[in-house]
Amino acid sequence: MSLYEFVLANLMSGISIGGQYALIAIGYSMVYSILRLINFAHGDVFMLGGLFMVFLAATFPLWVAIPALIILIVALGFTIERVAYKPLRTAPRMSVMISAIGVSYLIQNLALYFTGGLNRMYPNIPWLSDPITVLGVTTRRVTVVTPFLVIALVFALVWLINNTKIGIGMRAAAKDFDTSQLMGIKINSVISMTFVIGSFLAAIGSILFFTSFPGVFPAAGAMPGLKAFVAAVFGGIGSIPGAVIGGLLIGVSETLIRGLDVILGPANLGIISRPLELATFSDAFTFILLIVVLVFKPTGLFGDKPTDKV
Amino acid sequence: MKRFIPIALALILVVGLLASCGAPASQPAPPAQPSPSGDAPAPEGDAPAPEGDMPELVIGLFQPATGANGAGGRQESLGTIFANYRHPYVDIGGVTHRVRVEQVDNQSSTAHGPAAAADLVARGIHFVLGSYGSAVSMASSDVFRDAGLIAMGVSCTNPGVTRGNDHYFRVCFLDPFQGQVLASLAANTLNADTAFILSLLGDDYSQGLSNFFREAFEANGGTVIQENFPEGTSDFTAFMNNARAQGAEVIFAPTSVEAAALIISAADIVGVGIPLLAGDTWDSPQVVDAARGRNVEVMVTTFYQEGGAPEWDADFKAWLNANPTQLANNGGTDIIAGFTAMGYDAYMLALDIFHRAGTLDDREAILQATWDTSFIGPVAGLIEFNEYGDARRNTAFVKMVDYRGVWEFYAEQSL
Numbered sequence: 001m002s003l004y005e006f007v008l009a010n011l012m013s014g015i016s017i018g019g020q021y022a023l024i025a026i027g028y029s030m031v032y033s034i035l036r037l038i039n040f041a042h043g044d045v046f047m048l049g050g051l052f053m054v055f056l057a058a059t060f061p062l063w064v065a066i067p068a069l070i071i072l073i074v075a076l077g078f079t080i081e082r083v084a085y086k087p088l089r090t091a092p093r094m095s096v097m098i099s100a101i102g103v104s105y106l107i108q109n110l111a112l113y114f115t116g117g118l119n120r121m122y123p124n125i126p127w128l129s130d131p132i133t134v135l136g137v138t139t140r141r142v143t144v145v146t147p148f149l150v151i152a153l154v155f156a157l158v159w160l161i162n163n164t165k166i167g168i169g170m171r172a173a174a175k176d177f178d179t180s181q182l183m184g185i186k187i188n189s190v191i192s193m194t195f196v197i198g199s200f201l202a203a204i205g206s207i208l209f210f211t212s213f214p215g216v217f218p219a220a221g222a223m224p225g226l227k228a229f230v231a232a233v234f235g236g237i238g239s240i241p242g243a244v245i246g247g248l249l250i251g252v253s254e255t256l257i258r259g260l261d262v263i264l265g266p267a268n269l270g271i272i273s274r275p276l277e278l279a280t281f282s283d284a285f286t287f288i289l290l291i292v293v294l295v296f297k298p299t300g301l302f303g304d305k306p307t308d309k310v
Numbered sequence: 311m312k313r314f315i316p317i318a319l320a321l322i323l324v325v326g327l328l329a330s331c332g333a334p335a336s337q338p339a340p341p342a343q344p345s346p347s348g349d350a351p352a353p354e355g356d357a358p359a360p361e362g363d364m365p366e367l368v369i370g371l372f373q374p375a376t377g378a379n380g381a382g383g384r385q386e387s388l389g390t391i392f393a394n395y396r397h398p399y400v401d402i403g404g405v406t407h408r409v410r411v412e413q414v415d416n417q418s419s420t421a422h423g424p425a426a427a428a429d430l431v432a433r434g435i436h437f438v439l440g441s442y443g444s445a446v447s448m449a450s451s452d453v454f455r456d457a458g459l460i461a462m463g464v465s466c467t468n469p470g471v472t473r474g475n476d477h478y479f480r481v482c483f484l485d486p487f488q489g490q491v492l493a494s495l496a497a498n499t500l501n502a503d504t505a506f507i508l509s510l511l512g513d514d515y516s517q518g519l520s521n522f523f524r525e526a527f528e529a530n531g532g533t534v535i536q537e538n539f540p541e542g543t544s545d546f547t548a549f550m551n552n553a554r555a556q557g558a559e560v561i562f563a564p565t566s567v568e569a570a571a572l573i574i575s576a577a578d579i580v581g582v583g584i585p586l587l588a589g590d591t592w593d594s595p596q597v598v599d600a601a602r603g604r605n606v607e608v609m610v611t612t613f614y615q616e617g618g619a620p621e622w623d624a625d626f627k628a629w630l631n632a633n634p635t636q637l638a639n640n641g642g643t644d645i646i647a648g649f650t651a652m653g654y655d656a657y658m659l660a661l662d663i664f665h666r667a668g669t670l671d672d673r674e675a676i677l678q679a680t681w682d683t684s685f686i687g688p689v690a691g692l693i694e695f696n697e698y699g700d701a702r703r704n705t706a707f708v709k710m711v712d713y714r715g716v717w718e719f720y721a722e723q724s725l
Contacts, residue, residue, distance in 0.1 A: 223542035
């Protein structure tokens with residue numbers, strides 16, 4: 001395996017996982033910009049996307065299972081907002097946050113209960129799971145499809161926010177929650193729509209993520225959720241392009257760090273003679289990167305332009 | 311009125327939660343009731359007295375049904391429950407006793423383990439079997455000691471379980487042995503010079519077994535590259551690329567089953583083209599499912615290879631397939647895991663110990679009977695204890711699974 005192939009293989013899987021983080025990150029970002037709420041349950045909704053698919057695909061053909069999954073997850077996101085967040089709209093912000101943590105643990109524990117904590121194999125999705133060879137590197141088709149799908153979805157979302165009535169409502173609510181209500185914006189339907197969009201993207205993200213890494217267990221949403229949240233903060237929470245760039249940066253940096261020992265090692269560049277065992281610290285590097293960026297740019301990479309907000 | 315809907319929804323959620331707690335759908339099946347007629351074998355010893363006034367030997371089954379080790383714990387429990395179904399009576403001191411199995415879920419957790427153990431003790435058990443997972447066995451060991459009970463580890467392979475105490479025994483082999491067997495397999499059978507170890511950061515089992523493997527493999531003159539991954543890692547493709555790029559000829563991954571599926575999938579997609587080795591934890595139907603249809607070769611060490619006792623295999627499968635809950639607890643297939651066989655033998659050993667001790671309550675007599683054990687396990691063979699209370703085992707079975715998705719016997723490794 002040449003150095004070129006090795007770096008390319010790592011870059012491709014980094015971009016792909018980064019795109020998947022980005023899809024989850026958008027959900028965090030949009031909700032935060034309107035409600036100033038970190039929706040901790042979002043990562044677990046993503047995990048449920050994987051779990052539902054395991055059960056749906058066992059019963060229905062894929063052309064039924066995939067739309068049914070998306071509808072279920074969207075309905076779940078909508079219900080969580082109505083049940084756990086809406087009654088707390090006038091409560092202190094901390095109460096909503098605690099409610100979000102409660103929902104997160106409720107979902108994880110229900111999943112633990114119904115699966116017994118056992119790992120479930122995610123079904124093979126024929127076209128997406130197939131192996132292909134790109135520029136000499138073998139990977140799954142999903143790795144190549146993810147970045148393009150993410151870009152298409154983000155363009156559609158930005159168009160929706162800039163050109164539709166609900167999009168205008170979202171931008172207004174993000175700028176000033178109370179004033180937008182005074183201006184006659186139906187704030188509840190705007191917020192519901194935000195959760196619907198976020199959950200839709202999480203459902204798509206779960207299909208892509210679990211097709212790449214086909215093990216679903218109750219805590220499967222915790223790490224991707226945390227990293228997606230980091231990506232959202234990193235890119236500037238509230239900014240959709242920021243969330244995408246943040247996700248991609250984190251994805252690429254973590255896969256490259258895992259491969260750094262080999263790239264720098266005697267077989268390739270020869271800069272180090274002994275392995276530094278950097279792979280162990282790949283997650284630590286992700287979070288160090290976050291701290292460094294926030295120290296120098298507290299609003300994140302794209303966070304200082306309020307016009308970019310949802 | 312508008313507030314009514316969210317409140318109602320919240321109530322539905324809560325009621326749903328409570329309802330699901332009341333009817334545990336995914337808990338292991340309760341022990342099969344011994345049926346006096348039917349295919350249960352005739353009781354040992356005298357003809358049983360009427361069920362009501364017969365004295366009882368209560369065996370505590372200390373196993374995880376949920377958490378990271380839930381799958382393995384359920385499989386191990388199945389062996390014991392099946393043994394109880396086939397052999398529900400034992401002769402102790404000339405009196406026929408009915409054997410009852412009490413189960414508790416220790417949730418694979420060192421935090422929950424001691425409380426679960428105390429719960430089991432409170433149910434009046436006389437003997438403990440378990441647990442799958444060395445960490446939770448060690449964490450709960452003192453609870454059993456303080457209650458004056460003797461515990462028999464079934465598949466907990468960490469040396470620490472039986473060290474420094476006189477009440478914990480075990481019927482399986484240990485990690486140092488398992489590490490040596492796997493290293494010898496890699497170096498001598500697979501002719502590998504370079505091994506890539508992938509282990510979970512901060513996990514006793516994973517790090518312990520990695521070290522035993524590393525020592526043995528390096529003593530053979532091989533080179534070891536070790537990388538650790540943090541808990542919650544999903545993307546193993548980078549690790550597989552590393553193994554390939556550094557010229558490894560074999561990958562050793564002593565991890566939980568959760569990581570196994572992801573590692574196998576990553577190995578397939580990267581096309582590592584070298585065998586994956588693992589310890590007893592990978593002896594699971596989930597590993598078979600993960601390997602089916604994929605371009606991988608997985609080898610694991612295990613306690614028992616299906617086909618070693620064909621009649622027992624057939625009886626167990628018939629029993630398993632007769633009950634959907636039991637089948638689900640075995641991962642939905644009737645593949646026999648090594649732990650299940652050990653769970654069966656451990657139960658039979660317990661009966662043998664009480665039969666020889668001739669008492670339910672005299673701890674010294676029971677302890678002495680345990681030390682004196684020389685028992686031929688019906689499935690996995692002779693059990694005798696060394697000075698630590700570990701069964702003397704010098705053979706491990708190696709089995710292999712590839713794209714065909716069935717376990718195949720690969721080798722019997724001794725040292």
